[in-house]
Amino acid sequence: MSDSKYFQTTKKGEIHELKEELLSQKEDKKKEAVKKVIAAMTVGKDVSMLFTHVLNCMQTHNLELKKLVYLYVMNYAKNHPDRAILAVNTFQKDASDPNPLIRALAVRTMGCIRVDNITEYLCEPLRFCLKDQDPYVRKTAAVCVAKLYDINPELVENQGFLDILNDMLGDSNPMVVANAVASLTEIDEVSKTEVFMIHAGNLAKLLAALNECTEWGQVFILNALCKYTPRDSREAESVCERVAPRLQHANSAVVLSAVKVLMKYLNTVQSPDFVKMYCKKMAPPLVTLLSKEPEIQFLGLRNINLIVQKRPEILQYEMKVFFCKYNDPIYVKMEKLEIMIMLANEKNIDEVLLEFKEYATEVDVEFVRKAVRAIGRCAIKIERSSERCIQVLLDLIQTKVNYVVQEAIIVIKDIFRKYPGKYEGIIATLCANLESLDEPEAKASMIWIIGEYAERIDNAHELLGSFLESFKDESSQVQLQLLTSIVKLFLKRPKDAQQMVQTVLNMSTQESDNPDLRDRGFVYWRLLSTDFEAAKAVVLSEKPLITDTTSQLDDLLLNELVSNISTLSSVYHKPPETFVAKLKGLNKRGLRVKDEEDDEEPDYVDDDNLHNNHGNNNNQHGGNQQQHHQQNQQQQQQQRQGSLIDLGLGDLDLGSPAGSSGGFNSPYGSGGGYPQQQQTPPQQQQSPSDLSFLSFDGQQQQGGGPQVQKQILIGSDKGQGIQISGAFARYNGRVSLELTLLNLSGAPMNKFKIQFYQNSFGVAPVEPILNCPAVDNNQSVDVSVPITSNGQIVQPLNTAINMAMMVLPSQAKFYFQMTFPYQVLFNEGGQLDRENYLSMWKSIPDQNERSKDIQIRLQQFDVDSISRRLQSRNVFEIVRRKAQNQEMCCYSVKTDNSIYFLVQLTFVAQSRVVRCEYKSPAVDFMPLFEHTIDLLINNQI
Structure with missing residues (x-):
């Protein structure tokens, strides 16, 4: 039984x-x-x-x-x-x-x-x-x-x-x-x-x-x-010969593991014929993976994606096996498209374009869009094929299918950027399809084309004017592009666009709630108000040519992923330590965490301890720093529930928002000139002619950054001859990583390259190559690395950021970790007016509201000094109200990645506790923000 x-x-x-x-x-x-x-x-x-x-x-x-x-x-x-x-x-x-x-x-x-x-x-x-x-x-x-x-x-x-x-x-x-x-x-x-x-x-x-x-x-x-x-080429060849029979195994995991071994050992082999022979041997088993069930195909394709980037010669003659079948799942089709683009060359581009054109007529909208974009990427990658790609895109536009036309316009914009002055003859065809545009990216692309070639389009002002009529209803992407294109038109044909540019600047700076749009509007206004020729030089400057890098991984990351073929790392295309918490000892890069009694911070730490890293064993930040981070960790573990006190702004006499007033005067006389701007946004304190806030040009500065207290990230014993110290800072409205590099290797170091792995803040260096001179032995150099926050935000929240640095010519690689100080992301454009503040507060759900009693640990304090300190860190006061024995202040904060926090602080007379109530759409970041506000109030960061 x-x-x-x-x-x-x-x-x-x-x-x-x-x-x-x-x-x-x-x-x-x-x-x-x-x-x-x-x-x-x-x-x-x-x-x-x-x-x-x-x-x-x-x-x-x-x-x-x-x-x-x-x-x-x-x-x-x-x-x-x-x-x-x-x-x-x-x-x-x-x-x-x-x-x-x-x-x-x-x-x-x-x-x-x-x-x-x-x-x-x-x-x-x-x-x-x-x-x-x-x-x-x-x-x-x-x-x-x-x-x-x-x-x-x-x-x-x-x-x-x-x-x-x-x-x-x-x-x-x-x-x-x-x-x-x-x-x-x-x-x-x-x-x-x-x-x-x-x-x-x-x-x-x-x-x-x-x-x-x-x-x-x-x-x-x-x-x-x-x-x-x-040890040498002969030994590598011997191992390859012993491992090669595993390529014929029926188990896909064995095959991929054998490929991983061969990929590594072939790097040591010096015989080109041997390398060529084994690259040829690896092709059939990889192709065989594509005949299995869809799930195995997907895993195989993700690994093949890495292999093709590392050694494209392995599958250069196997293009047809990646052609999509009608019954392939969408996730398999998408991966095949990526690999087809990588393998495309001048010899096979014709058959590839025929395939892409066929895919663009299928019923799956997402796949069609991807196929159309693939055509544009091939045009950018292979210059000699660009004309054929343009012709295929024009044929697709003639189909009049809405989403096909819009994707075609988007990729043609990129082709124009790659080959300026070469294919402007098709602009008329594009302009004939304006009515079919209803997606923000397609509209923005078409507006960019019109603005970029305004001198060649007779009715450019009419076309842009048609978009301007619905300016307030458009997405921010379209608004930003329309503002730029109208300014371009004005600089090229002032008479046709004088009224139009005045209208768009007024709507951008006075009627828009989007701080990015307001900032750009004021920048253009300042440029045009100061020097017309300077504005032309800036706005109409020659742009760098674009390249197709959407599927290209950094060399450091690619090498690491190739060494992890046949694991989850090669499927996610992420280093294993980013999603495997236990890799805190020996990681795949060969670095090890030092014992707890060591003075230096570990290279990698478990997520459970991420809030203790910032102050752990680091006396530079003060004796109480570790204690505060431990308190924060305990606070994050508490479940915040229950109803909180309503802000009740509707009953307040909000008064006028903090900030200064000023005016912009037109240099073009009273007829059709710029109107007087009565109120300058608080984040722009300079006069209209003061361009100092634009001085940060995105390039790394040597010794020109802020003075910050740095911590040692890599010691000389751990870094094999280099000591790296660093700290994050906010400088001239941008985030920067301030580094000090000390050479103790005995030989000069000529070039440095830095990389951030994906993190919870979306931050990454603007340029991976550090702009600093060669560093001689026993010499040090300070370098300021500008940071962008436009990258992908990875969940769950981890305040630690994993980084890698390569030193040339030795090719030495170093890996370290830094705790990211959240306050450096607080943006200068974060102040809201009272109406927007109240509207935003009401629009955020009540379940996104939190409260906390913050203990003031300062010996002497007053509300004004705390408010000034918060204002200096871009926590902007909106309104203040006194009632009986308490004083309430409202603040707004915006981060560089456009996350808003609305805060109400209530100070009670003769009390050392301030009540903090706040709301935000980003629930995941609220505990970190709460801890940051605590430290700012107590002047500890």
Whole structure:
């Protein structure tokens, strides 16, 4: 009869009956009772009260019953650690049982019970099992070492188990070797010291075991081979020859792992013919992956994407296998398109364009858009094909399909930017399709084309005027582009656009709630008010040619991802430490975290400790910094619920917003000139002729940044001859990373390249190459790296940012981590007027409201001084009101990535506690913002 009957027991008194059955002298009845207990445990019932009775059933020679009891003990040992110790004698006895299955089962179960009391008794049985005569017991014990290391690393190291594991790499049984490799690899990833080293001695043993172990054992060994760097070209060729037969394996994981090994070892091979031969050998197995089920195809395509970027010659003649089939899932089609673009060249571009044109007529709108964009990317990538691509796009425009026409216009705009002055003859065709434009990106592209070639379009002012009529209803993307294009038209044909430019500037600066649009409007207004020729030089300057980099990864990241082929890292296209929290010891780059007593901050830390990193072991930030971050961590763990006090702005006499007034005077006389601007936004304190706020040109400055207190990120001992210190700062309205590079290598360093990995703030360097001179030995240089915040924001929130730096000519790579200070993202354009403040407060849901009582730790303070301090950090006061013995102030904050925070601070007379109530659309960032406001009020950052 099926065992399903055990899951249908719901009668009363069941526990009492089970106790009696477990005490039975008949083994069959005991086994039935234990099965019922396991069934109840499986469906979620609490049967822990039977722990002692089940434990008594361990003394049996029936293997099935013993397995069931062991399963129960593993599940409930944590709840009953004192009772679990009673099973130790049985475990030790079973570990020396004549039956190898029972010996292996005993040591495996002890390793799975995460109780310290039992762990102490595991050492001796484990030691004997690691040297057992039966290979099944040895391979089970090898895995048990990794489990024990996860519980008590010091115990494993002190007992010498790591040395025994390394010795097992030469075991006569291939499965024992594979399990030893798997165990050592897992331990090595989390260990603070390198415990798994492949050298010439054990390399041959691993290669010998490779041919005989199971498919997953082969995967473990192949992944381990990637840790070894061959001594010379001959050794690399030898390993490639031994690994190449794995390319014919039926398991896709084995194939990809073999490809990963070959990709690494071919970098050392110096014979071009050998490299060419093995690149040719890798093509068929990769193509075979595309004949499997869609999920495997997708995984294969994500890995092929990396392989093609690294070595395009491997699949340069296999274009047709990436042609999309009618029944391919959309996610497979998208990946195939990307690879087709990468493999496109002058020889195959004709057949590629025919495919793309065919795809552009399909019914899947998302795929059609992607296909049309692919045509434009091919035109940008291959100059000789640009004319054919333009013709294909014009043919698609003639179809009059709305979304096809709009995508075609978007990509043609990019082609114009790549080849200026070459294809302007098609502008008339584009202008004939203005009525079909209803998407913001397509409208913005068409407006850009009209503004860029306004001198060649006779009715450019009429076309732009038609867009201007609906200016207030357009998206911000269209508004920004329309403002720029009308200014371009005015600079090229002043008479036709004088009234139009006045209208658009008025609407941008006076009637718009978008601070980005207002800022751009004031910039143009200042330019035009000051010097017409200077405005032409700035706005009509020659733009740099664009290139297709949408699918190209940075070399540092690409090399790391290639070394992680056949893992999740190669599917996500992210380094493993960005999504695997346990990689805090040895990471794939070869850096290790130092011990806790070290002075320097760890390279990588667990997400659970991300708020402690900023002040950990760093005396430069003051003695209380670590305490405050710990307080913040506790605050984030608290669930904020319940209704909060309503802001009640409707009853306030808000008065006039803080800020200065000023005027912009037209240099063109009273007829059609610029109107007087009565109120300057508070973020622009300069006079109209003062252009100092534009002096930050996005280039890295040497020694010209703000004076900030830097922390050591990489020490000379850890950085192999370089010391890197740094801190984030806000300077001239932009975020910058202030670095000091000290060369201790004994040789000059000529060039530096920096990279940020994806982070929760979307920040990245504007230019990866640092603009600084060569640094001689024992010399240092200060460099200011401008930072942009337009990147992708990664969740969940992590205040730590992982970075990488490459030093030339040595190609040395360094990896470090910095805690990002949130206040540097507070934007100068964050002040709202009272109506917008009230409207925004009401529009944000009540569940996005938080409150906190902030303890003021300053010896002396007053509301004015705190408000001035907040204003200096771009926390803008909107209104202040006094009532009886309390004073309430409202503030607004905007970050560079357009996140708003609305704050109300209530100060009570003679009290050192201020009530902070705030709202924001970005719930994830609210705890971090709350902590930042606390530190700003107390003048600690």
